Amino acid sequence: xxxxxxxxxxxxxxxxxxxxxxxxxxxxxxxxxxxxxxxxxxxxxxxxxxxxxxxxxxxxxxxxxxxxxxxxxxxxxxxxxxxxxxxxxxxxxxxxxxxxxxxxxxxxxxxxxxxxxxxxxxxxxxxxxxxxxxxxxxxxxxxxxxxxxxxxxxxxxxxxxxxxxxxxxxxxxxxxxxxxxxxxxxxxxxxxxxxxxxxxxxxxxxxxxxxxxxxxxxxxxxxxxxxxxxxxxxxxxxxxxxxxxxxxxxxxxxxxxxxxxxxxxxxxxxxxxxxxxxxxxxxxxxxxxxxxxxxxxxxxxxxxxxxx
Numbered sequence: 620x621x622x623x624x625x626x627x628x629x630x631x632x633x634x635x636x637x638x639x640x641x642x643x644x645x646x647x648x649x650x651x652x653x654x655x656x657x658x659x660x661x662x663x664x665x666x667x668x669x670x671x672x673x674x675x676x677x678x679x680x681x682x683x684x685x686x687x688x689x690x691x692x693x694x695x696x697x698x699x700x701x702x703x704x705x706x707x708x709x710x711x712x713x714x715x716x717x718x719x720x721x722x723x724x725x726x727x728x729x730x731x732x733x734x735x736x737x738x739x740x741x742x743x744x745x746x747x748x749x750x751x752x753x754x755x756x757x758x759x760x761x762x763x764x765x766x767x768x769x770x771x772x773x774x775x776x777x778x779x780x781x782x783x784x785x786x787x788x789x790x791x792x793x794x795x796x797x798x799x800x801x802x803x804x805x806x807x808x809x810x811x812x813x814x815x816x817x818x819x820x821x822x823x824x825x826x827x828x829x830x831x832x833x834x835x836x837x838x839x840x841x842x843x844x845x846x847x848x849x850x851x852x853x854x855x856x857x858x859x860x861x862x863x864x865x866x867x868x869x870x871x872x873x874x875x876x877x878x879x880x881x882x883x884x885x886x887x888x889x890x891x892x893x894x895x896x897x898x899x900x901x902x903x904x905x906x907x908x909x910x911x912x913x914x915x916x917x918x919x920x921x922x923x924x925x926x927x
Contacts, residue, residue: 651675653737660724672707673721688719731789735812738785755782758823760798777801779809787812802832816841825850861888
């Protein structure tokens with residue numbers, strides 16, 4: 620995750636100087652074909668502008684930095700007439716209200732799934748990976764600036780980010796709830812995009828250190844790397860009693876950030892769960908700053924944590 624400064628956990632993240640490959644005509648057609656999967660909610664009688672053309676404009680404008688419906692239309696108006704015709708606007712261009720009425724009627728989850736699939740198809744083939752390489756997906760929640768629901772509440776999304784840089788899925792957090800109930804629907808959405816979650820490693824913040832989340836992850840054949848803080852006092856106390864001084868250091872980094880010096884240490888120890896299988900537990904000794912981390916591997920029964 621972006622918040623982790625441990626190089627051992629960020630080796631799969633592409634460098635900031637990585638240049639994106641140029642978009643070819645074949646890939647242009649690929650976007651139009653992908654957006655063509657979205658059903659048109661409008662009455663076919665009197666429809667003036669093709670749905671695929673409107674969606675293509677919205678996607679391209681947002682990628683270019685548009686953050687409002689007016690900005691999306693401005694992007695379209697700035698195109699030369701031949702480019703407008705190439706997109707499908709043979710009878711003029713729509714007004715901003717037309718774009719607003721259309722986009723507010725579409726299924727956001729379906730659009731997200733379609734675009735995630737298209738972006739994954741544009742991702743260059745991965746080079747040969749080490750034998751123990753895993754796909755890493757970061758789960759995080761963010762409140763959208765400038766976006767509000769009809770009742771006036773800001774929109775809060777829980778997103779799943781492939782560490783290659785693609786948002787695979789995102790779900791809206793319910794008004795009267797928090798991110799925890801949204802975790803399972805997010806896993807389901809990611810599974811639809813990827814086909815299955817076998818061997819995938821999920822990382823998230825301490826809020827998601829929940830037994831239910833571990834059960835959901837292991838039942839789908841995936842792995843979980845979470846923080847153990849005071850929000851889970853029993854687990855945190857059990858981890859602190861482990862003999863960290865006798866466990867060799869797997870990785871250590873020192874850095875300056877947020878006005879302080881930080882030392883981050885990774886150690887790994889196997890804990891045997893009663894009646895179950897061992898779970899691999901990367902963590903850090905209690906004397907070093909930062910939260911402990913743990914993962915759960917698929918087991919025949921829900922994982923439990925106890926002092927050996």
